Amino acid sequence: MTSALADGLLASIAEFTPHAGGDDVAHLEVHGNQVVGAHLVPGLRVNTQTLDDGLEVHLVVTRGIRVVKPVHLCFGLLPERGTQRIVMRVEVEEEAEAHVLAHCTFPNAVEVTHVMDAEITVAEGAAYSYFERHVHGPHGGVFVAPKAAVHLLEGARFRTEFELLKGRVGRMDIDYEVDCAAHSILEMIARVFGRADDTLTVHETGHLNGAYARAALQTHIALRERARAEVFNTVTADAPHARGHVDCKEIVQDQAMARAVPIVQVNNPRAHVTHEAAIGSVDSRQLQTLMSRGLDEDSAVNLIIEGLLS
Amino acid sequence: MLEVRDLTLQLGDKQILNGLTAEFWEGHVHAIIGPNGAGKSTLANAIMGLPGYTDVRGDILLDGVSLRGVPVDERARRGITLAWQEPARFEGLRVDRFIAAGARSKTAAAAATALERVGLDPPRYMRRAVDRTLSGGERKRIELASIIAMEPRIVLMDEPDSGIDVDALQRIFAVLAELKAAGSTVILITHSMAVLHQAEHAFLVCNGRILDKGPVEKISKYFEGRCITCSHENEPEPGELQ
Numbered sequence: 001m002t003s004a005l006a007d008g009l010l011a012s013i014a015e016f017t018p019h020a021g022g023d024d025v026a027h028l029e030v031h032g033n034q035v036v037g038a039h040l041v042p043g044l045r046v047n048t049q050t051l052d053d054g055l056e057v058h059l060v061v062t063r064g065i066r067v068v069k070p071v072h073l074c075f076g077l078l079p080e081r082g083t084q085r086i087v088m089r090v091e092v093e094e095e096a097e098a099h100v101l102a103h104c105t106f107p108n109a110v111e112v113t114h115v116m117d118a119e120i121t122v123a124e125g126a127a128y129s130y131f132e133r134h135v136h137g138p139h140g141g142v143f144v145a146p147k148a149a150v151h152l153l154e155g156a157r158f159r160t161e162f163e164l165l166k167g168r169v170g171r172m173d174i175d176y177e178v179d180c181a182a183h184s185i186l187e188m189i190a191r192v193f194g195r196a197d198d199t200l201t202v203h204e205t206g207h208l209n210g211a212y213a214r215a216a217l218q219t220h221i222a223l224r225e226r227a228r229a230e231v232f233n234t235v236t237a238d239a240p241h242a243r244g245h246v247d248c249k250e251i252v253q254d255q256a257m258a259r260a261v262p263i264v265q266v267n268n269p270r271a272h273v274t275h276e277a278a279i280g281s282v283d284s285r286q287l288q289t290l291m292s293r294g295l296d297e298d299s300a301v302n303l304i305i306e307g308l309l310s
Numbered sequence: 311m312l313e314v315r316d317l318t319l320q321l322g323d324k325q326i327l328n329g330l331t332a333e334f335w336e337g338h339v340h341a342i343i344g345p346n347g348a349g350k351s352t353l354a355n356a357i358m359g360l361p362g363y364t365d366v367r368g369d370i371l372l373d374g375v376s377l378r379g380v381p382v383d384e385r386a387r388r389g390i391t392l393a394w395q396e397p398a399r400f401e402g403l404r405v406d407r408f409i410a411a412g413a414r415s416k417t418a419a420a421a422a423t424a425l426e427r428v429g430l431d432p433p434r435y436m437r438r439a440v441d442r443t444l445s446g447g448e449r450k451r452i453e454l455a456s457i458i459a460m461e462p463r464i465v466l467m468d469e470p471d472s473g474i475d476v477d478a479l480q481r482i483f484a485v486l487a488e489l490k491a492a493g494s495t496v497i498l499i500t501h502s503m504a505v506l507h508q509a510e511h512a513f514l515v516c517n518g519r520i521l522d523k524g525p526v527e528k529i530s531k532y533f534e535g536r537c538i539t540c541s542h543e544n545e546p547e548p549g550e551l552q
Contacts, residue, residue, distance in 0.1 A: 220402075249401065285398040288360055289453075293412020293460055294386035303411055307403025307439065 027072035030055050032084055037074075043067055044098065054085030054115070061128070063093035070131075071098055076105035077112050080141070088118040090128065092156075097127040104134045109170070110141040118148040122156035122184075129159040136167030140196055147175040152184035154210065159187040165309055169198035169227070176203070182210030182239065190219045191309045194227030194256070205234040208242035208271065215244040222305040223256035234263040237271035246275035251282055251305055311336040311495065312357070312390075312464055316368035318518075319356055326352045328518030329368070334464070334497055339490050341498040341509035343529065349518040350499045351395070354466040357497075358392040359385045372464075386412065389463030395472050395499075397453040400440040405452055408440045413459035424455035427488065429481040446473035454485055465489060468499045483508050503533050 026044050029037035033054050040046060043065030049056040061067060077084050092098060106112050122128045136142050144164075152158050162174060169192060178186050188204050206215035217233045235244035250258040262275040282304050290300035312334040319327040326349045334340050342350050355363040357370055359382045370377045377385060391412075400408060409421040422432035428451040438444065440452060450473060457465055470486075471479050486508050489496055498505055506512060512529035514522040522529060 283398065284361070285394070286400055288382060289394065289398045290411055291381075291383040292358055292360075292386050292390075292392045293456060294383055294391075295411055296383050300383075303403065303407070304400065306407070307400050310402040310404070310439075 022069075025069045025072065026067065027074070028057070029074040030057075030076075030084075030086070032077055032082060041067060041069075043096070044071065051085060051087065053083045054087070056087040056089075058089045059091070061092045061096040061098040061126070063123075064095045065093075066096065067098040070101045073100055073102040074105070075102065075114070075116075076107075076135075077114070078108060079112075080108050080110040081112060083113040083115075085113075085115045086117070088116065088120075090118065090120040092120075092122045092126040092128040094123045095125045096123070099129045100131065102130060102132045104132065104144070105136075106142050107135060107137045107167075108139075109137050110139050112141060113143045114145070116146040116148070118146070118150075120148060120150040120158070122150070122152050122158050124153045125155045126153075127157040129161075131161045132163065134162075134164040134167075136164065136170065138168055140168035140170045140198060142168070142170035144170065144172045145175070148177070150176065150178040150186075152178060152180045152186060152213075154181045155183045156181070157185045160189070162190040162192070163309075164192045168196060169194050169200060171199045173201045174203065177205040177207075178215070179207050179209055180213040180215060180242075183212045184210065184214075186213075186215040188215075188217045190221075192221050192229070193305070193309055194221065194223045194229055196225050196227065198223075198227040200227070200229040200231075202229070202231045202233070204232070206236075206244060208235065208237040208244055208273075209239060210242070211239040212241045212243075213237075213239060214242070216247070217245070218247045219249075219260075220308050221250040221258065222253075222309055223250065223258055224253045225256060226254070227256045228258070229256075230259045230261070232261045232263070233275070234265070235273050235275075236265040236267065237273050238267045240268050240270035242268065242271040242273075244271075244273035246273070246277075248275075248277040248279075249308060250279045251308060252279060253281065253301070311373055313371045313374075314353070314357070314368070315371065317353070317356065317370065318367040319352060319363065319365070321352070321362070326518055327356065327366070330515070330519055331368075332513055332520055332523070334495055335511070336463075336495055337490060337493050338511055339486060339496040339498065339509045341500055341506045341512040341526065341529075342515055343501055343506055343512055343532070344515035344521075345501065348515045350515055351468050352518075353515070354392060354468050354497070354499050357464075357466060358382060358390060360392075386460075386462075390466070391457055391460055391462045391464070392466040393450075393453050393457055393468065393470065395469040396446070397449040398440075399442055399444075399449065402439050402441065404436070405438050405440055406436040408452065409456045409459050412456060414461045415459070420459055421455075424459040425452070427458055428452070428455045428485060429478065430455070447475055447478050450474055451478060451481070454482060458485065458489070461492070462494055464495045464497065466497045466499065469502075469505075470498060471500070471502050471505050479504070503530065506530055506533070 045060040264273040
């Protein structure tokens, strides 16, 4: 049973990304509230506890250990209806390093809720990256709510990428908040393609609390038909030489609607934070350039969106 | 092969093209020169059929067939293309994808070959984005690579030397020669003497009309004092041009 579920989950993402294998690749597959597959590597500890509606995962990367190959996490639900709540605690100890490729797959969803509640601590001099790719079906019946509180200690590095390009978004509410100590580096990227009645809300916040902390927040969204998006990107800087940048770009077509609210707040005269936001239709010069190479309008627009979301 | 017949175009309250007539021969490099505001770029845009430049009187014919009502992408599929004075930036769109978009052969090898022909090292550029991280000169050469890969019949090049350093310009001139050798017709929009001398035949445009045409040696004389300050107000009398 568990093997069949694992195979089903992996098969549903296989067309987008080949799932890595081998003894030196750590992985964990979770269907609903069941662990259906797992493999660990030295330096990586994972404890799980089943919840009624999901799973609690405690992931620790041991001090000084560098997990060379990306850790593959696979969450999902194959049935049309259900809830999956993941409570995740991540601790990356001093000078450790790990990179996670997470796939969240709901290929048949008609009424599915996926909630992620994460608390992540990246200790002094450690590095952690989390690439989260969602694979949704065509129905749009998914509510996705990833929420993370992240703590970067001195000299820590954290990068997160959220990608939802294939299938219908459904309803999505991202909420990440990161505290950055001195000399830490934060990078948050979100790329989402909304269609039909999809609704997207993105809250991404970085607090540059320590000197020389740096943050870059990038949100690129394309919307078609009646999709709607609201993006709230915030960077606050309280320490000298803190540097931040917020970049929000959204292409809007048909009857879609987008709203961007970049907030930059600087509380130290030696800090510096910038922002740029652009919302609108496809750039006419880009469109004309591609059409003057023989692409029809739809193909040209698709290529421009592909670039924005790459 | 390409004929512009008595073309007139008004943009707002300004008459930009004013009964312009010209013939462009297959496999030749032509230049269109004239002062700022003479209508050179407008002519290129009208030939390409860009939005805002289609409400013309007169006609544009390709192989004797009118292009009236033919949209940009269809004109491109018939072999016409345009290199902009300031090429567009495409955030995130990779160079190899950009080149392949309109290429006759959509392979990576074809894109790499096109980059080599404009003097850019494929391993360094193929996976970069056509965005602000490239200089204006690099984007110009990448645009030219995309045109090479397209193998067009007619290339309109608007100010090909704009934003280009001397070395890159020599490379662009070499590509012009290659395009011509491959049978393409090239129409250079310029007010640069160096670019003009890449052409075999030139048109002098002022106030939306052809004032003179002929071999480059003849037309280049206007750069030597006769028309360099030409404006609509001091347009030469027809007799003065003989």
